[in-house]
Amino acid sequence: MPAVMRAAATAERAGVPAVAIGGAGFEGMGRAVGASLGVGHVPIVSYPGVILTDPTEVFRAKMREQVAPAVVDALVAGAGPVEAEAEADEHEPTAIVARGDLDAVTEHFEVRGWTDGLPIVPPTPERVAAFLAHTRRDPDSSLGELAPDLRAATVRSVAVNGVMAGCRPQDMPVLLAVVECVADPVFRVQDAGSTPGWEPLVVLSGPVVERLGFHSGTGALRVGRRANTAVGRFLRLYLRNVAGLRIPPGETDQGAIASTFHVALAEDDAAVRALGWPSFRADRGFGDADSVVTVQSVVAVSAPIYSGGESAADHLEALTTIFGNAIGPWAYTGLEFGAFHPLLVLGPAVARALAGFGVDKDALRAHLGDHMRVPVRQLQACAWNVGSTSFDLDAMVAAGELDERYAGHDPDRLVPMVPRAADIGIVLAGNPSRNQSRGFVQNHVQGVPVSRRIEEGSQ
Incomplete structure (x- = not known):
């Protein structure tokens, strides 16, 4: 809904009357976002149901018989005056609001x-x-x-x-x-x-x-x-x-x-x-x-990552596999929106072992960036299910938004989950006597890491 209201705001600023169309249940969010964008007057028409779970014919029928007529009615009626609603619970900053x-x-x-x-x-x-x-x-x-x-x-x-x-x-x-x-x-x-x-x-x-x-x-x-x-x-x-x-x-x-x-x-x-x-x-x-x-968004957490062995490769394989499993097809968001900052909370014992094998933070990031990979077919399926039906990896490569690692025509080819390995955060924390780490998946441009x-x- 936020994206729909931003599009409506762009249209209104260009002098084109807009109507926002969204899924049922998102009206409150739409009105709040619209108010923040200065387009709280834009009418909202709700699709009756969940678009991506309706079969194509059901979707078309609802759009034809319910949504389209409601959009026309909203455009004909116009926005009308907007009256600000007083907040009943607003009060002076130092007011006493309760006693007892x-x-x-x-x-x-x-x-x-x-x-x-x-x-x-x-x-x-x-x-x-x-x-x-x-x-x-x-x-x-x-x-x-x-x-x-x-x-x-x-x-x-x-x-x-x-x-x-x-x-x-x-x-x-x-x-x-x-x-x-x-x-x-x-x-x-x-x-x-x-x-x-x-x-x-x-x-x-x-x-x-x-x-x-x-x-x-x-x-x-x-x-x-x-x-x-x-x-x-x-x-x-x-x-x-x-x-x-x-x-x-x-x-x-x-x-x-x-x-x-x-x-x-x-x-x-x-x-x-x-x-x-x-x-x-x-x-x-x-x-x-x-x-x-630092504050950042987290949309998913990995399973515990236990790692051990006689070489750096043993630890790196476990970290890559389980952290990558948590990111998986959701990596499409970072590719589409151009920002992605997964966070690895590395157990101190695992960090000591990697350091002993000559692997530092930069080398760990580089390994994860190169070896955490996902089939293009899965990226496309995840994007479609979320509603990003225009996701096109080939087009992003052609536009120079992604490098040659993402090029190709085989839908089963493996591509990196994280475009820039340097964007992977690493924090040392946890039980110093256990060989456990965890991965935290960040939500692209929403909640990118900000530090103060x-x-x-x-x-």
Whole structure:
């Protein structure tokens, strides 16, 4: 639906009246995206059913008998005046919105959709002030505007949601950096409610990990350490309460079956130093003395990748096979949209073994980039099933968008899943006594990795 509304916006700006056509159930998302694009007046006509599961004849009949007449009626009727609806729950930033005991406050917040389904810590003025004491920024200053609700991401709102998520006041600089990442237009937060159901993953690298007690070892990404869990929960709360990404009946989040995790990932700096490898923050262009937050989308997670053997090839084969299995035909999205940043969380023991065989980060990326391959036939099938019926690998090669590795006419030929090996992220974390790693699949231009330095001096 976001793409349809962007097309409608282009038509309207060219002076051509538009009608948006989308699947049933996407009206709420369409209206929210339309409002963010300045075309909230564009009529929306819903296809009655799921287009890609209807046989061709059924599809044609519905288009002929129901959709086409509705489009004509909408064009004839015109858009009409648009009246802004007042938000019943909008209030002044420092207003007291509820009074009572914990149960009463929790109920008040839950009824208004301000929670993630779990009890929250009441954001009292005293608690919010304790968070604001850990930054020099003006509480009412904005970190950017977040779609689809087009609200300003203020420093105060970061503190409020940080309190609610169970974060600690000293986490405030981390939370500010997290919001700066998702507020960057490159991140495309407006697409965070798309149907693949991707989730934002927070990755921390640098001295802040040890100083604030973030966990990077056994059970990484498991709930249990307050710092990791609360910061991860904070981002989902913030996207709900400020950006406005809510599951139905709010309808702005249309993730079909989401892949949820509310735990921040922290890099094991000691393991990185012991190997002499560049840290994840260094890979992202920062210095070793910096503490850095990176946020990226994750649409799928691999099975556990256990690797071992007498040579580097033994480890590389396991990493390539299982990480590649997770990416699979979904790699078409990176080829079509021109951005793809899979993330490998490499177990410290596996990293030590690879280093002992003379394989560093660049060599690992190069191997994965060259050996993680998928048949063209599978890419095309996945693209069609998702609705990208115009996906054409040969045309992209002819246009110079893909190199000669993708050329050919055999639909069963194997092509690289990741066009640029340098775009594969590698973070060392997890149980240092086990030979396990995991792969995380990123969702192309939606949620590309964005990094920000944490303002350490403000604490």
